[in-house]
Amino acid sequence: MDKNNIDKIIERLNLKFRNIEGERLILAITCDENKNVLMTAFMNEEALKKTLETGYMHYYSTSRKKLWKKGEESGNTQKLIRFYRDCDGDALLFIVEQKGVACHEGYYSCFHYKIEDEELKVTEEHYKR
Amino acid sequence: MDKNNIDKIIERLNLKFRNIEGERLILAITCDENKNVLMTAFMNEEALKKTLETGYMHYYSTSRKKLWKKGEESGNTQKLIRFYRDCDGDALLFIVEQKGVACHEGYYSCFHYKIEDEELKVTEEHYKR
Numbered sequence: 001m002d003k004n005n006i007d008k009i010i011e012r013l014n015l016k017f018r019n020i021e022g023e024r025l026i027l028a029i030t031c032d033e034n035k036n037v038l039m040t041a042f043m044n045e046e047a048l049k050k051t052l053e054t055g056y057m058h059y060y061s062t063s064r065k066k067l068w069k070k071g072e073e074s075g076n077t078q079k080l081i082r083f084y085r086d087c088d089g090d091a092l093l094f095i096v097e098q099k100g101v102a103c104h105e106g107y108y109s110c111f112h113y114k115i116e117d118e119e120l121k122v123t124e125e126h127y128k129r
Numbered sequence: 130m131d132k133n134n135i136d137k138i139i140e141r142l143n144l145k146f147r148n149i150e151g152e153r154l155i156l157a158i159t160c161d162e163n164k165n166v167l168m169t170a171f172m173n174e175e176a177l178k179k180t181l182e183t184g185y186m187h188y189y190s191t192s193r194k195k196l197w198k199k200g201e202e203s204g205n206t207q208k209l210i211r212f213y214r215d216c217d218g219d220a221l222l223f224i225v226e227q228k229g230v231a232c233h234e235g236y237y238s239c240f241h242y243k244i245e246d247e248e249l250k251v252t253e254e255h256y257k258r
Contacts, residue, residue: 005247008247009244009247012244012247012248012249013244013249018149018150018191019149019150019151020147020148020149020150021147021148021149022148027156027169029158029166029169031166034164035163035164035165035166036164037158037160037164037166037222039215040156040158040169040215040220062147082243082244082245083243083244084240084241084242084243084244084255085240085242085244085249086168086169086239086240086242087232087233087234087236087239087241087242088239091169091239091240093166093240095255103216104216105216107216110215110216110217110220111213111214111215111220111222112213112216113213113214113215113216114211114212114213115138115141115142115211115212115213115214116211118134118137118138118141119141120141120142120214126213126224
């Protein structure tokens with residue numbers, strides 16, 4: 001996507017950046033085409049711009065205090081298909097084509113810990129690829 | 130759920146509360162049984178406890194600086210079915226039975242603004258009840 005269009009989109013989005021860990025960030029929720037929630041992470045404006053510019057998901061790491069491209073090291077990239085904004089503008093829902101797995105622990109989704117009988121159980125029962 | 134079990138669950142969850150708008154909060158992503166993402170909001174520990182205690186979703190409002198029960202005024206409550214934790218422990222994914230609509234703007238999901246041709250278009254095409 002070209003730079004002028006990206007600036008226009010970001011203006012139209014009218015995002016409500018939150019003060020998160022001392023940075024101005026929004027929430028990104030990332031799903032696949034089968035509606036599986038793959039992960040959630042934060043984005044600053046630069047991460048959103050990079051995502052729209054390249055067509056691949058970029059996030060902002062609050063611990064490393066920098067932009068990162070999802071899958072840059074693992075190869076498990078996320079190709080952007082389309083995205084939605086929520087009503088109050090502090091969150092975006094991205095639909096992506098996930099290469100490999102989303103979770104750095106090797107699971108398809110980061111949400112693989114189910115709470116059952118007061119225990120955390122690793123399960124991927126919720127996810128249908 | 131009884132108080133002892135709730136304390137045990139919260140201990141096991143080992144949550145990583147984030148500094149969000151000056152409060153210690155986690156992210157809640159709320160979906161229905163058909164995997165529609167209905168909304169996202171914040172939770173403090175009290176909101177999570179209330180949710181587990183009552184079986185109905187409670188969140189924390191950063192603008193009003195207080196706990197709120199989803200649907201308390203509108204009647205559009207969310208009955209908790211089950212929930213998942215993500216790998217780094219700063220987010221929970223709740224599967225709920227949504228009464229009526231989730232969005233205060235009258236839409237089923239808060240994520241009803243689609244970005245298309247540099248415009249925000251209201252659509253519920255993504256959501257299948």
